[in-house]
Amino acid sequence: MYTQCPDCEIAFKVTADVLKQAAGKVRCGSCGNVFNALLYLTEQMPKQPTPKTVGADLSELRPEITNADDGFTSTIIIPEKGAEEKALEDSGDKSQNADESDNNRISIIAGVVALVLILIVQFMHQSREALATIPAFSNTVGQVYRVLGRPVQPSWDITGWRFEITKGNIEDEEALTVYSRLGNNSDGPLPYPLINISLTDRFKEPIGSQILDPNEYLPTNLDPRKLVKPGNTFNAVITIKLATEDATGFKLNVCYRLSDRRLRCAIDDFK
Numbered sequence: 001m002y003t004q005c006p007d008c009e010i011a012f013k014v015t016a017d018v019l020k021q022a023a024g025k026v027r028c029g030s031c032g033n034v035f036n037a038l039l040y041l042t043e044q045m046p047k048q049p050t051p052k053t054v055g056a057d058l059s060e061l062r063p064e065i066t067n068a069d070d071g072f073t074s075t076i077i078i079p080e081k082g083a084e085e086k087a088l089e090d091s092g093d094k095s096q097n098a099d100e101s102d103n104n105r106i107s108i109i110a111g112v113v114a115l116v117l118i119l120i121v122q123f124m125h126q127s128r129e130a131l132a133t134i135p136a137f138s139n140t141v142g143q144v145y146r147v148l149g150r151p152v153q154p155s156w157d158i159t160g161w162r163f164e165i166t167k168g169n170i171e172d173e174e175a176l177t178v179y180s181r182l183g184n185n186s187d188g189p190l191p192y193p194l195i196n197i198s199l200t201d202r203f204k205e206p207i208g209s210q211i212l213d214p215n216e217y218l219p220t221n222l223d224p225r226k227l228v229k230p231g232n233t234f235n236a237v238i239t240i241k242l243a244t245e246d247a248t249g250f251k252l253n254v255c256y257r258l259s260d261r262r263l264r265c266a267i268d269d270f271k
Protein backbone atom coordinates (compact mmCIF):
# COMPACT_ATOMS: atom_id res chain seq x y z
CA MET A 1 0.00 0.00 0.00
CA TYR A 2 1.06 3.51 -0.64
CA THR A 3 0.05 6.90 0.50
CA GLN A 4 0.98 10.27 -0.82
CA CYS A 5 1.58 13.56 0.87
CA PRO A 6 -1.11 15.88 -0.50
CA ASP A 7 1.23 18.85 -0.26
CA CYS A 8 4.52 17.74 -1.85
CA GLU A 9 3.12 14.60 -3.51
CA ILE A 10 5.90 12.41 -2.16
CA ALA A 11 4.79 8.81 -2.00
CA PHE A 12 5.40 6.50 0.93
CA LYS A 13 5.06 2.82 1.55
CA VAL A 14 2.63 2.30 4.33
CA THR A 15 1.63 -0.77 6.37
CA ALA A 16 -1.65 -1.55 8.06
CA ASP A 17 0.14 -1.35 11.42
CA VAL A 18 1.20 2.20 10.78
CA LEU A 19 -2.29 3.16 9.68
CA LYS A 20 -3.81 1.69 12.80
CA GLN A 21 -1.57 3.75 15.04
CA ALA A 22 -2.59 7.36 15.37
CA ALA A 23 -5.67 6.57 13.28
CA GLY A 24 -3.72 7.05 10.07
CA LYS A 25 -2.33 10.44 10.95
CA VAL A 26 1.21 10.84 9.67
CA ARG A 27 3.73 13.57 9.15
CA CYS A 28 5.42 13.85 5.82
CA GLY A 29 9.17 13.58 6.29
CA SER A 30 9.77 15.70 3.25
CA CYS A 31 7.69 18.78 3.83
CA GLY A 32 6.50 18.35 7.38
CA ASN A 33 2.85 18.29 6.41
CA VAL A 34 0.64 16.29 8.71
CA PHE A 35 -2.03 14.41 6.83
CA ASN A 36 -4.28 11.43 7.09
CA ALA A 37 -2.58 8.60 5.22
CA LEU A 38 -5.92 6.79 4.96
CA LEU A 39 -7.31 9.49 2.68
CA TYR A 40 -4.49 9.07 0.15
CA LEU A 41 -4.16 5.30 0.10
CA THR A 42 -3.46 3.59 -3.17
CA GLU A 43 -2.63 0.04 -4.09
CA GLN A 44 -0.42 1.17 -6.99
CA MET A 45 2.62 3.30 -6.60
CA PRO A 46 1.35 6.87 -7.11
CA LYS A 47 2.87 9.21 -9.65
CA GLN A 48 5.79 11.11 -8.24
CA PRO A 49 6.38 14.78 -8.99
CA THR A 50 10.13 14.43 -9.74
CA PRO A 51 12.26 11.31 -9.44
CA LYS A 52 14.86 13.35 -7.61
CA THR A 53 12.91 13.93 -4.49
CA VAL A 54 11.89 10.33 -4.24
CA GLY A 55 15.29 8.72 -4.02
CA ALA A 56 16.10 5.14 -4.85
CA ASP A 57 13.79 3.48 -2.38
CA LEU A 58 10.47 4.49 -1.19
CA SER A 59 10.71 5.48 2.38
CA GLU A 60 8.60 3.69 4.86
CA LEU A 61 6.01 5.79 6.56
CA ARG A 62 5.57 5.62 10.25
CA PRO A 63 2.74 6.86 12.34
CA GLU A 64 3.04 10.37 13.50
CA ILE A 65 3.16 9.49 17.17
CA THR A 66 6.01 7.05 16.78
CA ASN A 67 9.33 8.23 18.12
CA ALA A 68 12.21 8.38 15.71
CA ASP A 69 14.76 6.88 18.05
CA ASP A 70 13.84 3.26 17.38
CA GLY A 71 16.47 2.75 14.75
CA PHE A 72 14.64 4.60 12.05
CA THR A 73 16.84 7.58 11.41
CA SER A 74 15.47 8.76 8.12
CA THR A 75 14.22 12.29 7.96
CA ILE A 76 10.86 10.99 6.97
CA ILE A 77 9.77 10.38 10.49
CA ILE A 78 9.40 13.39 12.61
CA PRO A 79 7.80 12.64 15.91
CA GLU A 80 5.00 15.04 16.17
CA LYS A 81 3.94 16.45 19.48
CA GLY A 82 2.38 19.40 17.80
CA ALA A 83 -1.11 20.72 17.55
CA GLU A 84 -2.43 17.75 15.59
CA GLU A 85 -1.45 15.16 18.14
CA LYS A 86 -2.58 17.37 20.96
CA ALA A 87 -5.92 17.52 19.26
CA LEU A 88 -5.88 13.74 19.20
CA GLU A 89 -5.02 13.59 22.87
CA ASP A 90 -7.66 16.16 23.64
CA SER A 91 -10.33 14.22 21.84
CA GLY A 92 -9.19 11.17 23.79
CA ASP A 93 -9.55 13.15 26.97
CA LYS A 94 -12.96 14.27 25.90
CA SER A 95 -14.24 10.76 25.34
CA GLN A 96 -12.73 9.80 28.66
CA ASN A 97 -14.50 12.74 30.24
CA ALA A 98 -17.71 11.68 28.55
CA ASP A 99 -17.24 8.19 29.97
CA GLU A 100 -16.64 9.64 33.39
CA SER A 101 -19.69 11.87 33.27
CA ASP A 102 -21.72 8.87 32.07
CA ASN A 103 -20.42 6.93 35.03
CA ASN A 104 -21.22 9.84 37.30
CA ARG A 105 -24.72 10.03 35.92
CA ILE A 106 -25.20 6.30 36.42
CA SER A 107 -23.99 6.48 40.01
CA ILE A 108 -26.22 9.47 40.69
CA ILE A 109 -29.22 7.61 39.29
CA ALA A 110 -28.26 4.51 41.26
CA GLY A 111 -27.94 6.66 44.37
CA VAL A 112 -31.34 8.24 43.84
CA VAL A 113 -32.93 4.83 43.22
CA ALA A 114 -31.31 3.44 46.36
CA LEU A 115 -32.51 6.46 48.34
CA VAL A 116 -36.07 6.08 47.06
CA LEU A 117 -35.97 2.36 47.92
CA ILE A 118 -34.73 3.16 51.42
CA LEU A 119 -37.52 5.70 51.84
CA ILE A 120 -40.10 3.18 50.63
CA VAL A 121 -38.76 0.51 52.97
CA GLN A 122 -38.69 3.02 55.82
CA PHE A 123 -42.24 4.11 55.09
CA MET A 124 -43.40 0.51 54.88
CA HIS A 125 -41.64 -0.30 58.15
CA GLN A 126 -43.16 2.66 59.96
CA SER A 127 -46.66 2.06 58.64
CA ARG A 128 -46.40 -1.73 58.53
CA GLU A 129 -49.25 -2.20 61.01
CA ALA A 130 -51.60 -0.10 58.91
CA LEU A 131 -50.34 -1.63 55.67
CA ALA A 132 -50.72 -5.13 57.08
CA THR A 133 -54.49 -4.71 56.90
CA ILE A 134 -54.07 -4.80 53.11
CA PRO A 135 -53.87 -8.41 51.88
CA ALA A 136 -51.36 -7.53 49.15
CA PHE A 137 -48.97 -6.22 51.81
CA SER A 138 -49.68 -8.95 54.32
CA ASN A 139 -49.09 -11.68 51.74
CA THR A 140 -45.81 -10.21 50.48
CA VAL A 141 -43.90 -7.90 52.82
CA GLY A 142 -45.74 -9.39 55.78
CA GLN A 143 -44.14 -12.73 54.94
CA VAL A 144 -40.70 -11.15 55.22
CA TYR A 145 -41.50 -9.94 58.74
CA ARG A 146 -42.82 -13.37 59.67
CA VAL A 147 -39.65 -15.02 58.34
CA LEU A 148 -37.59 -12.53 60.36
CA GLY A 149 -39.52 -13.58 63.45
CA ARG A 150 -41.11 -10.15 63.80
CA PRO A 151 -44.66 -10.72 62.57
CA VAL A 152 -46.61 -7.54 62.02
CA GLN A 153 -49.87 -7.16 63.89
CA PRO A 154 -52.03 -5.19 61.51
CA SER A 155 -53.60 -2.08 62.98
CA TRP A 156 -57.16 -3.13 62.26
CA ASP A 157 -59.82 -0.53 62.88
CA ILE A 158 -61.34 -1.84 66.11
CA THR A 159 -63.85 1.01 66.12
CA GLY A 160 -65.39 -0.53 63.00
CA TRP A 161 -67.34 -3.04 65.09
CA ARG A 162 -70.87 -2.43 66.36
CA PHE A 163 -72.77 -4.49 68.94
CA GLU A 164 -76.14 -4.82 67.26
CA ILE A 165 -77.94 -7.14 69.66
CA THR A 166 -76.78 -8.37 73.03
CA LYS A 167 -78.73 -10.66 75.33
CA GLY A 168 -77.48 -12.29 78.48
CA ASN A 169 -78.93 -15.07 80.60
CA ILE A 170 -77.70 -16.15 83.95
CA GLU A 171 -78.76 -19.76 84.06
CA ASP A 172 -78.82 -21.65 87.32
CA GLU A 173 -76.60 -18.95 88.86
CA GLU A 174 -73.43 -20.76 87.83
CA ALA A 175 -72.97 -19.76 84.23
CA LEU A 176 -73.65 -16.71 82.17
CA THR A 177 -74.45 -17.08 78.51
CA VAL A 178 -74.32 -14.01 76.29
CA TYR A 179 -75.60 -13.87 72.73
CA SER A 180 -74.36 -10.97 70.74
CA ARG A 181 -74.47 -9.96 67.09
CA LEU A 182 -71.61 -7.83 65.88
CA GLY A 183 -71.45 -5.99 62.59
CA ASN A 184 -68.52 -4.67 60.62
CA ASN A 185 -69.43 -1.02 60.07
CA SER A 186 -66.03 -0.05 58.68
CA ASP A 187 -65.03 0.45 55.08
CA GLY A 188 -62.79 -2.60 54.87
CA PRO A 189 -62.73 -6.24 55.88
CA LEU A 190 -61.89 -6.94 59.52
CA PRO A 191 -60.76 -10.09 61.28
CA TYR A 192 -62.86 -11.42 64.11
CA PRO A 193 -62.03 -9.39 67.22
CA LEU A 194 -61.25 -10.53 70.71
CA ILE A 195 -64.27 -10.09 72.94
CA ASN A 196 -63.65 -8.79 76.41
CA ILE A 197 -66.51 -9.63 78.76
CA SER A 198 -66.60 -7.95 82.11
CA LEU A 199 -68.93 -8.99 84.93
CA THR A 200 -70.44 -6.29 87.07
CA ASP A 201 -72.08 -6.33 90.44
CA ARG A 202 -75.30 -4.63 91.32
CA PHE A 203 -73.44 -1.31 91.68
CA LYS A 204 -72.28 -1.70 88.06
CA GLU A 205 -68.74 -2.11 89.30
CA PRO A 206 -66.60 -4.66 87.47
CA ILE A 207 -65.79 -7.74 89.47
CA GLY A 208 -63.94 -9.73 86.85
CA SER A 209 -63.29 -9.96 83.18
CA GLN A 210 -62.28 -12.45 80.55
CA ILE A 211 -60.92 -12.14 77.03
CA LEU A 212 -62.15 -14.58 74.43
CA ASP A 213 -60.50 -15.47 71.15
CA PRO A 214 -62.74 -15.84 68.10
CA ASN A 215 -62.57 -19.64 68.26
CA GLU A 216 -64.04 -19.43 71.79
CA TYR A 217 -67.19 -17.57 70.80
CA LEU A 218 -67.75 -18.40 67.12
CA PRO A 219 -70.06 -21.17 66.01
CA THR A 220 -68.07 -24.09 64.67
CA ASN A 221 -69.17 -23.47 61.08
CA LEU A 222 -67.28 -20.15 60.93
CA ASP A 223 -63.54 -20.00 60.30
CA PRO A 224 -62.06 -17.65 62.95
CA ARG A 225 -59.12 -16.84 60.63
CA LYS A 226 -61.33 -15.40 57.89
CA LEU A 227 -62.07 -11.72 57.52
CA VAL A 228 -65.54 -10.24 57.97
CA LYS A 229 -66.54 -8.14 55.00
CA PRO A 230 -67.85 -4.61 55.50
CA GLY A 231 -71.58 -4.66 56.29
CA ASN A 232 -71.50 -8.30 57.40
CA THR A 233 -72.44 -9.50 60.85
CA PHE A 234 -71.69 -12.55 62.95
CA ASN A 235 -73.15 -14.07 66.10
CA ALA A 236 -71.04 -14.64 69.16
CA VAL A 237 -72.04 -17.01 71.89
CA ILE A 238 -70.14 -16.46 75.12
CA THR A 239 -70.49 -18.74 78.07
CA ILE A 240 -68.55 -18.07 81.23
CA LYS A 241 -68.68 -19.70 84.59
CA LEU A 242 -69.71 -17.50 87.47
CA ALA A 243 -67.34 -17.76 90.39
CA THR A 244 -69.36 -15.42 92.51
CA GLU A 245 -72.99 -14.79 93.15
CA ASP A 246 -72.43 -11.07 93.14
CA ALA A 247 -72.42 -10.83 89.35
CA THR A 248 -75.64 -9.29 88.22
CA GLY A 249 -74.64 -7.88 84.88
CA PHE A 250 -71.96 -7.77 82.21
CA LYS A 251 -70.34 -5.49 79.67
CA LEU A 252 -68.79 -6.32 76.33
CA ASN A 253 -65.87 -4.79 74.51
CA VAL A 254 -64.02 -5.78 71.37
CA CYS A 255 -60.24 -5.59 71.05
CA TYR A 256 -57.35 -6.34 68.75
CA ARG A 257 -53.97 -7.45 69.90
CA LEU A 258 -51.12 -5.02 69.29
CA SER A 259 -47.59 -6.13 68.44
CA ASP A 260 -46.39 -5.76 72.03
CA ARG A 261 -49.18 -7.94 73.47
CA ARG A 262 -51.22 -4.96 74.56
CA LEU A 263 -54.78 -4.65 73.42
CA ARG A 264 -56.46 -1.94 71.45
CA CYS A 265 -60.12 -1.92 72.38
CA ALA A 266 -63.17 -0.20 71.01
CA ILE A 267 -64.16 1.28 74.36
CA ASP A 268 -61.11 2.94 75.87
CA ASP A 269 -62.30 3.31 79.48
CA PHE A 270 -63.83 -0.13 79.53
CA LYS A 271 -63.68 -1.74 82.93
Ligand SMILES: [Zn+2]
Pocket: 005, 006, 007, 008, 009, 010, 028, 029, 030, 031, 032, 033
Ligand atom coordinates in the same frame (compact mmCIF):
# COMPACT_ATOMS: atom_id res chain seq x y z
ZN1 LIG B 1 5.07 16.42 1.83
